[in-house]
Structures are given as structure tokens and as C-alpha cells.
Amino acid sequence: MLARATDKPEGLEIALAIGRRALVNDRLDEALRWLVQARSLATEKTPVVAARIAFLLGAVYIGRDEEVAADAVLAWAEGILGREADSSADVLHLRALLAERRGDRDVAMALYREVLQRANVALTPMTRVLAMRNLAAMLAHARPRESVGLYAMALATLDADELDASMRCGIDNGMGYALLCSGDVDGARMKLDQASSEAKRVGAERVEVFANFNRSLVDELSGDLHAADARLRAVEADARRHDLDELAGWTRIRRAWLQLRAGSADAAAAALREAFATAPRTEHREAIATLSALI
Incomplete structure (x- = not known):
């Protein structure tokens, strides 16, 4: 259900900002509410913003196992952007998420790398961090050292741009898993303990659950x-x-x-x-x- 005018300001940029912050903090229902509202306010006159809304809203739908809805959002953005869709980092990022969801790892990896090549000029710092995190997660098994490096770059970007610190626990969790895949059990234990503690501190309960799952792997390997x-x-x-x-x-x-x-x-x-x-x-x-x- 859309937010009522009496609940929050209805402007496009405000709805997008609230939805983005809710997504970063893993509040998927709240993120969905505001990003759906932002989508309803976007037009062909705001193609860049529409692409950003599509990526964020598509990510929410994928997180909710609603792939058909994510596909529909992608088609909506492609319709607004037309020929420019193939050069939009946000559209490419959503295509990468969908390809990964469907098991098309090679396609997803190529798209993530293309997104990062455009990152400095085409992405906000937050979506650049998400792109690095997503590619790092895909590389954890096959190329764990590269994965660890990407997570480190994501953390550095997080600090340099003073982004929402609540993102850190999720990145620490992914980095801990990549360290496990590289054989560095002690390094993984430290990162995963950090992820669990930080998730508890900021109230990121779902991240804490995933971190504890990975900590069980440390227990086993120990x-x-x-x-x-x-x-x-x-x-x-x-x-x-x-x-x-x-x-x-x-x-x-x-x-x-x-x-x-x-x-x-x-x-x-x-x-x-x-x-x-x-x-x-x-x-x-x-x-x-x-x-x-x-x-």
C-alpha cells in the first residue's frame, strides 16, 4: 500500500531517499512501500531517477522471491530509457541481479563487471558499494582472494563517502565467508564476529542470522x-x-x-x-x- 500524504512527504526524491535507506537497513516492507510510491511519481522526464528506482525496487522484489515483479520493473525502466537502457549502470545492475537469480553466473558476472566499469560516473556511492558487494559474493567460491579484495574496496568506499554504517555488517559478513573460502579460518572468524556484533548493535537482525550461519562453518572447520x-x-x-x-x-x-x-x-x-x-x-x-x- 502506498504511503498517505499525511504519513510522509510525497516528492519523488524524498520517496526514493526513504526507500533507499530502508533497503540499506534491510527493512524490505518499508523499502517496497516507498519505492513503489517513487515509481508512481517517475516519468520519462526523469529517466536517470527511474533507472535508480528500478534497480532498488527490483532488488527488493528479488529479496522477496518475487522474480516476476522484478522483471516487470526492469521492463518499465527499459521502456522509459529506450535506447539508453543498455548504457544505464542501474539497469545493467538489475539485469545482473536477475541473471544471478536465474543461475546465469557468467552473464551476471560480466554485467557486474560492466557496472563497475561505469561506476565512477554512473552510480551513486551506495550503489557502487552494492555492485562491488554483489560481484564479490559471486566470486567467493571460484576466486576468493579477488572476492576479499572487492569487499575491502566496498568497505573503503563506505568509509570514504561516509555512507550509512549499517551497511558494514553485511559487507563484513560476506568478506568473512570469502576468507573462509580462501582457507583463512582465523581471519574469517574475526570478520564474522565483527559482522554479528555490528548487526546486533544496529538492529540488522537478518544480517545477524546470516553471519551466525557462517560462524557455524568456522566452528566446523575448527x-x-x-x-x-x-x-x-x-x-x-x-x-x-x-x-x-x-x-x-x-x-x-x-x-x-x-x-x-x-x-x-x-x-x-x-x-x-x-x-x-x-x-x-x-x-x-x-x-x-x-x-x-x-x-
Whole structure:
């Protein structure tokens, strides 16, 4: 539902600014409300602003698993920009998010790199940070050192431009995971502890849940399988409380893996059957198949 005139000022730039800040602070419902209002106020006379609204609103829809809505927003922006859409960093950024969502990693990575090539002239500092964060997340497994470097650049940009400090915990979390992928368990532990503490301080509850999931990986790689399992149980409860269904599924997969590592193949198989009695989400299928084959 759109904001009423009596709730907040209705100007395009104000609605965009409020929506952007809500998105940065992981308040997706509030972000959606204001960005939908901003979209309703944008016209062909404001193509640059329309592209920025499209990227932010599309990111909200993707975060809510509403891919069709994100596609519709992209089509709206492309209609307003016409031929200029292919040179708009914000439109390219939304295309990258959608490509990543669909599993087109090569396409997404190429688009993220193109976005960053245009970043200095075409993006706000905040969206430049988001582009670096998104590319870094994609590179974490295949090129973890480059991923860590991009996260470091994002943090440097955050500090240099004095951006909202609440973004830091999410970047620290991603950097911690990239450090894990590079084999630096101690560095990962430090970053993830920072992410968890900062998320708690600024009230970024969803980021805290993701950071704690990654901290369970540190527990496992440090040899403490019991601590890893206990943390995963807590993460699953928090994930369900925040409607993070995909993450909740990953906790069940990780716990089954821990049981297999502990030598309990039958228990691991039973845990998977119980957790995924119905058809699993697309994101989980490959991991479930791989783990089932190992069992």
C-alpha cells in the first residue's frame, strides 16, 4: 500500500531517499512501500531517477522471491530509457541481479563487471558499494582472494563517502565467508564476529542470522562439530522467524552433513528425508543430491 500524504512527504526524491535507506537497513516492507510510491511519481522526464528506482525496487522484489515483479520493473525502466537502457549502470545492475537469480553466473558476472566499469560516473556511492558487494559474493567460491579484495574496496568506499554504517555488517559478513573460502579460518572468524556484533548493535537482525550461519562453518572447520550443530539449530529457528526459508533449508542440509562427518550416515539420511519430505527448493537440489550420493 502506498504511503498517505499525511504519513510522509510525497516528492519523488524524498520517496526514493526513504526507500533507499530502508533497503540499506534491510527493512524490505518499508523499502517496497516507498519505492513503489517513487515509481508512481517517475516519468520519462526523469529517466536517470527511474533507472535508480528500478534497480532498488527490483532488488527488493528479488529479496522477496518475487522474480516476476522484478522483471516487470526492469521492463518499465527499459521502456522509459529506450535506447539508453543498455548504457544505464542501474539497469545493467538489475539485469545482473536477475541473471544471478536465474543461475546465469557468467552473464551476471560480466554485467557486474560492466557496472563497475561505469561506476565512477554512473552510480551513486551506495550503489557502487552494492555492485562491488554483489560481484564479490559471486566470486567467493571460484576466486576468493579477488572476492576479499572487492569487499575491502566496498568497505573503503563506505568509509570514504561516509555512507550509512549499517551497511558494514553485511559487507563484513560476506568478506568473512570469502576468507573462509580462501582457507583463512582465523581471519574469517574475526570478520564474522565483527559482522554479528555490528548487526546486533544496529538492529540488522537478518544480517545477524546470516553471519551466525557462517560462524557455524568456522566452528566446523575448527573441529567443533557439536558447536556447529548447536549454532545451526539456533540459526534455523531465527531464519524461520524472519521468513528466511532458503536459509532454513541450508541449515538442515548442513546439519545432515555434520552427522555424516561424525560417522552417522543413517542419521544423516534420515535427517535429509525428514527435512525435505516434499520437493525441495531449486537452490537446495544440487546440494541434496550431492550429499545423498555421499551417504
